[in-house]
Amino acid sequence: MYDNKIELVAAAYRKLQDRACYLIEEAEGSALFSKDPWKKEIGEGNTRVMKGGDKIAKAAINYSMVTGNYSESMAKAAGKSPGNFSATGISSIIHPVNPYVPIIHMNVRYFEMENGTKWFGGGIDLTPHYIDIEESRNFHKALKTVCNRFDINLYPLFKKEADNYFFLPHRQETRGIGGIFFDHKEPDNSADFEKYFEFTKALITIYPELYVSIMENKHSIPYGEKEILWQNYRRSRYVEFNLLYDRGTKFGLVSGGNTESILVSMPPVAAWDYQYKPAPGSDEEKTLKLLKKDIDWISLMS
Amino acid sequence: MYDNKIELVAAAYRKLQDRACYLIEEAEGSALFSKDPWKKEIGEGNTRVMKGGDKIAKAAINYSMVTGNYSESMAKAAGKSPGNFSATGISSIIHPVNPYVPIIHMNVRYFEMENGTKWFGGGIDLTPHYIDIEESRNFHKALKTVCNRFDINLYPLFKKEADNYFFLPHRQETRGIGGIFFDHKEPDNSADFEKYFEFTKALITIYPELYVSIMENKHSIPYGEKEILWQNYRRSRYVEFNLLYDRGTKFGLVSGGNTESILVSMPPVAAWDYQYKPAPGSDEEKTLKLLKKDIDWISLMS
Numbered sequence: 001m002y003d004n005k006i007e008l009v010a011a012a013y014r015k016l017q018d019r020a021c022y023l024i025e026e027a028e029g030s031a032l033f034s035k036d037p038w039k040k041e042i043g044e045g046n047t048r049v050m051k052g053g054d055k056i057a058k059a060a061i062n063y064s065m066v067t068g069n070y071s072e073s074m075a076k077a078a079g080k081s082p083g084n085f086s087a088t089g090i091s092s093i094i095h096p097v098n099p100y101v102p103i104i105h106m107n108v109r110y111f112e113m114e115n116g117t118k119w120f121g122g123g124i125d126l127t128p129h130y131i132d133i134e135e136s137r138n139f140h141k142a143l144k145t146v147c148n149r150f151d152i153n154l155y156p157l158f159k160k161e162a163d164n165y166f167f168l169p170h171r172q173e174t175r176g177i178g179g180i181f182f183d184h185k186e187p188d189n190s191a192d193f194e195k196y197f198e199f200t201k202a203l204i205t206i207y208p209e210l211y212v213s214i215m216e217n218k219h220s221i222p223y224g225e226k227e228i229l230w231q232n233y234r235r236s237r238y239v240e241f242n243l244l245y246d247r248g249t250k251f252g253l254v255s256g257g258n259t260e261s262i263l264v265s266m267p268p269v270a271a272w273d274y275q276y277k278p279a280p281g282s283d284e285e286k287t288l289k290l291l292k293k294d295i296d297w298i299s300l301m302s
Numbered sequence: 303m304y305d306n307k308i309e310l311v312a313a314a315y316r317k318l319q320d321r322a323c324y325l326i327e328e329a330e331g332s333a334l335f336s337k338d339p340w341k342k343e344i345g346e347g348n349t350r351v352m353k354g355g356d357k358i359a360k361a362a363i364n365y366s367m368v369t370g371n372y373s374e375s376m377a378k379a380a381g382k383s384p385g386n387f388s389a390t391g392i393s394s395i396i397h398p399v400n401p402y403v404p405i406i407h408m409n410v411r412y413f414e415m416e417n418g419t420k421w422f423g424g425g426i427d428l429t430p431h432y433i434d435i436e437e438s439r440n441f442h443k444a445l446k447t448v449c450n451r452f453d454i455n456l457y458p459l460f461k462k463e464a465d466n467y468f469f470l471p472h473r474q475e476t477r478g479i480g481g482i483f484f485d486h487k488e489p490d491n492s493a494d495f496e497k498y499f500e501f502t503k504a505l506i507t508i509y510p511e512l513y514v515s516i517m518e519n520k521h522s523i524p525y526g527e528k529e530i531l532w533q534n535y536r537r538s539r540y541v542e543f544n545l546l547y548d549r550g551t552k553f554g555l556v557s558g559g560n561t562e563s564i565l566v567s568m569p570p571v572a573a574w575d576y577q578y579k580p581a582p583g584s585d586e587e588k589t590l591k592l593l594k595k596d597i598d599w600i601s602l603m604s
Contacts, residue, residue, distance in 0.1 A: 036577075049576045049577075051576065058576070060576070170555045170564075232571070236568065240545060240565070243542060243546050244545050253471075253546070260576060263472075263542070266538065268573060268574060268575070269534070269571060269573045270571070270572050271570060272565065272568035272570060273353070274349075274362070274562060275562050
């Protein structure tokens with residue numbers, strides 16, 4: 001088919017990691033990303049973390065390149081053959097200070113199996129503590145525009161996959177307003193490889209731009225104790241999703257990854273209250289009612 | 303063998319639930335347990351929750367009796383045959399206000415399969431935010447005393463099972479100082495059934511007594527911001543254990559249980575900090591160093 005590309009992909013991702021950190025730092029204005037390069041038996045990475053900023057409570061933009069073995073059970077779960085693999089990826093999450101600014105997550109990953117199988121996966125999704133329909137529309141529009149540069153079939157497909165993936169069955173809630181998600185996209189040939197490679201690069205590129213614009217719009221909206229408490233309740237749902245369902249988290253923890261790098265996705269603080277229900281008609285209740293699959297955000301009227 | 307006993311067991315557990323709530327309320331002095339009886343297709347329960355007390359931040363003592371179907375995969379994981387089951391149990395957790403008071407957890411459960419198989423499971427374990435060796439010794443001594451009333455082989459066996467079960471592999475930490483844990487104890491005959499039934503009743507009986515005495519010793523120790531932050535970091539490990547590994551939580555969520563009743567085990571607040579390390583020689587560091595399996599707490603010198 002074509003040669004192994006893992007080094008090429010890893011190098012491109014690493015470069016875009018630095019660009020994303022730079023753009024987020026510029027917008028944040030006060031805190032900086034640490035650099036924490038690590039090497040373990042399974043591979044290497046650079047965990048870049050920002051804490052305690054004026055606008056950003058906690059953010060991570062992580063790069064890693066690891067090798068490992070797909071056990072029978074892991075391979076079966078993924079619909080793949082067992083064997084050795086190499087994988088590289090960028091994984092990021094941003095928890096803002098202001099409850100009116102959403103949480104964002106982006107991840108792209110590339111796998112190469114020793115038998116020659118290769119695939120890409122990834123996604124971007126937004127988790128507003130308070131859903132703003134216009135912001136949601138713009139976010140989905142921007143993702144659709146990026147997708148359409150590569151293939152007009154991608155957005156509807158990947159939007160649906162995001163709705164299904166970023167879902168908490170035990171709460172019957174989506175994690176947020178979704179976005180795009182895809183996994184196990186195996187390129188058929190070199191041209192197809194290039195398409196997905198460029199697509200994942202485009203996602204890492206657009207990610208900080210999208211978030212900076214959202215953050216700039218919202219970070220100075222006044223808020224109080226009530227909004228912070230609600231933010232912490234929503235953050236607890238984020239914790240539940242990541243620990244109960246997130247494939248990357250599970251894969252990382254069972255494959256002997258760097259625990260602190262994997263769980264840097266956890267919010268700085270989270271709160272749980274038994275049977276908490278927002279007041280009828282409140283903004284909190286409006287948000288809860290919009291945490292549903294299959295909402296066409298681009299057409300939805302405010 | 304002998305008739306089904308689920309109603310008998312459920313009635314005894316229900317009674318002890320009320321006793322435990324009463325004793326904890328007395329010691330707390332201000333907040334009371336709510337009563338929240340529920341009925342769903344799968345069964346019924348009574349979720350009793352206390353919030354915002356002077357000494358207790360959040361506590362739950364839950365009773366349930368449910369029926370369901372052990373699917374092929376669930377049965378295989380448990381080493382059982384597939385089929386319909388009835389199950390009843392008490393599950394409890396207490397999150398104190400004062401960081402010097404430990405978190406406690408107790409659970410007992412009884413299963414009956416349609417093919418006649420029956421088993422008991424359960425345990426009690428203590429999770430101090432700050433480990434106190436004398437308190438740990440007394441706690442384990444009390445558990446050993448209860449176990450010995452039934453069988454002198456139980457404590458060493460169940461203590462080891464607790465060390466193995468209440469363990470976070472990704473952190474290489476135990477959840478706390480352990481306690482006792484057992485599962486799938488199938489009585490061989492009626493006398494054996496009585497033994498385990500009485501043993502689980504003894505656990506629900508001793509549980510509030512043990513905790514009240516620990517709480518009384520510690521609840522008025524002064525603490526500040528530093529201790530609260532540390533408490534919230536330790537609480538986040540509790541969240542990780544329950545969502546990543548706890549069998550009861552997983553079983554409850556996949557079998558269509560009452561989500562709010564299951565996740566009432568979550569602490570009121572939890573905090574995560576990337577690569578937080580306590581100061582060398584601090585009490586926080588001493589606690590971390592004691593979060594290990596196979597510590598003989600009864601013989602350990604302070």
